[in-house]
Structure formats: structure tokens, C-alpha cells
Amino acid sequence: MHTYHMTRVSTNTKTGPIPVTTISDNSCPVICPLKKKGCYPEYGPLAMHWRAVSAGTRGGTLDELCVKIKALPKRQLWRWAQAGDLPGDGTLIDFAALAQLVEANTGRRGFGYTHYDPFIAHNAMAIRYANERGFIINLSANNLAHADQLAALGIAPVATVLPIEWSPERTPEGRHVAECPANVRDDMMCANCEICAVPMHKSIIGFRAHGSGAKKAQIVFFARTPKLIESHEPTPIEA
Numbered sequence: 454m455h456t457y458h459m460t461r462v463s464t465n466t467k468t469g470p471i472p473v474t475t476i477s478d479n480s481c482p483v484i485c486p487l488k489k490k491g492c493y494p495e496y497g498p499l500a501m502h503w504r505a506v507s508a509g510t511r512g513g514t515l516d517e518l519c520v521k522i523k524a525l526p527k528r529q530l531w532r533w534a535q536a537g538d539l540p541g542d543g544t545l546i547d548f549a550a551l552a553q554l555v556e557a558n559t560g561r562r563g564f565g566y567t568h569y570d571p572f573i574a575h576n577a578m579a580i581r582y583a584n585e586r587g588f589i590i591n592l593s594a595n596n597l598a599h600a601d602q603l604a605a606l607g608i609a610p611v612a613t614v615l616p617i618e619w620s621p622e623r624t625p626e627g628r629h630v631a632e633c634p635a636n637v638r639d640d641m642m643c644a645n646c647e648i649c650a651v652p653m654h655k656s657i658i659g660f661r662a663h664g665s666g667a668k669k670a671q672i673v674f675f676a677r678t679p680k681l682i683e684s685h686e687p688t689p690i691e692a
């Protein structure tokens with residue numbers, strides 16, 4: 454059981470004053486290499502908020518969150534999971550819960566990121582389902598080689614961790630990498646950038662390791678990307 458919280462107007466300087474949600478930490482996939490190893494919500498003011506949501510002392514049910522999402526103005530941009538991930542058991546996405554979120558988001562512009570493994574067919578289909586219906590879920594890569602693997606699936610846009618010191622470059626397979634504008638310009642934020650809410654944007658969006666755990670987080674970038682055991686072409690879910 455997860456706990457869900459919405460902040461109607463965020464004070465986060467990276468997102469800007471848009472609605473953001475926080476999901477209890479039991480939503481995080483077991484394969485995420487950042488768990489307890491530099492994940493930015495584990496530090497600073499957001500960490501206190503996330504702990505309260507994870508403990509169930511702040512926030513509520515998915516049904517309650519969906520009521521709040523449906524109450525947002527049409528075309529409202531909002532951020533899914535500034536901390537936490539998609540509903541699921543740590544390995545498989547909870548498709549029924551995700552479909553409920555997709556329905557609540559209809560007419561609005563929710564976007565977020567996931568570390569759930571899209572090379573599991575069930576997860577790939579769920580992520581594609583959400584993206585095809587306007588709830589934009591970016592696949593989270595650990596480095597540039599991993600970003601190529603995720604982009605090749607063709608089911609969702611892709612974002613990646615970058616090291617603290619990084620110069621613009623392309624992935625090993627030649628895909629363009631664009632650093633998050635909020636990382637390089639003081640006047641940019643999710644509220645006026647919106648690229649991660651664009652369906653199937655072409656560039657890989659890079660996020661430099663940041664916050665108190667940045668040195669830990671960037672280790673993920675330099676780790677060897679495991680060779681895929683099996684690839685597959687996910688079957689689209691029918692409406």
C-alpha cells in the first residue's frame with residue numbers, strides 16, 4: 454500500500470510553482486541504483502517531507518489523489534513523483550493503479566520518471582499505455598549507454614543521470630543529449646520548460662547529479678551497464 458501526497462503549488466526552484474506529488478518510498482523499484490546511494494529526495498528539506506509521506510503521517514490514498522488531479526485546471530502541467538515512483542510492488546508496475554492515474558490526468562499534463570524495468574514486458578506495456586494517453590512517463594537511465602538501450606524500445610522519452618562534471622555530448626549510438634535547462638539557467642524551471650512533458654521528445658534529457666548525495670549519485674553513471682539478456686518489442690495495450 455502506497456501513500457500519495459499532492460503539493461498544489463510547489464516551492465521547489467527546479468519545478469517552479471506547479472502541482473507536484475510525492476509517493477511513499479515503498480513505490481521505488483528494487484533495481485533503482487540510487488536507492489540509499491545518492492537519490493536526491495533522501496537529503497535536505499524534501500527528505501523530511503518524503504519520510505512523513507512514507508510513514509503515512511502525511512498524504513492519503515490513490516483515490517484521494519485522483520480526486521485532486523481531476524480538480525486541476527484543464528491543460529495544467531504537473532509533476533508526478535518528485536520523490537517515489539509509479540505504483541507497483543518494486544518489480545512490476547501496478548497497471549490498475551496506473552490506469553486510474555491516466556484517467557484522472559485526462560485533459561491535464563502530468564509527467565514524471567520511472568526506474569521500473571521496461572525490459573519486463575508487463576512494465577513496457579504499462580509505460581507505453583500511459584504515454585499514449587498523455588500521462589508522460591520518462592524512462593530513467595543510469596548512463597548514456599543505458600539511455601541508448603531504453604530509447605531503442607520506442608515506448609517513452611528517456612532521461613539520464615549525468616556526472617557532476619560533464620560536457621555536452623552524444624550517446625554511444627549518436628543520440629543527442631540535452632542537459633536539463635533548469636540546471637544551467639536560473640530563469641528556467643519545469644513550469645516554463647515543459648520538455649519532459651512532451652510525448653516522445655527526441656533528445657535524451659540529462660540531469661547532473663546534484664544535492665548532498667551528488668558524489669554518490671554520479672557513481673551510477675560510471676558503473677558498467679549490464680548486457681541485456683533478452684530484448685523484446687512490447688505489444689501495445691488496446692484501449
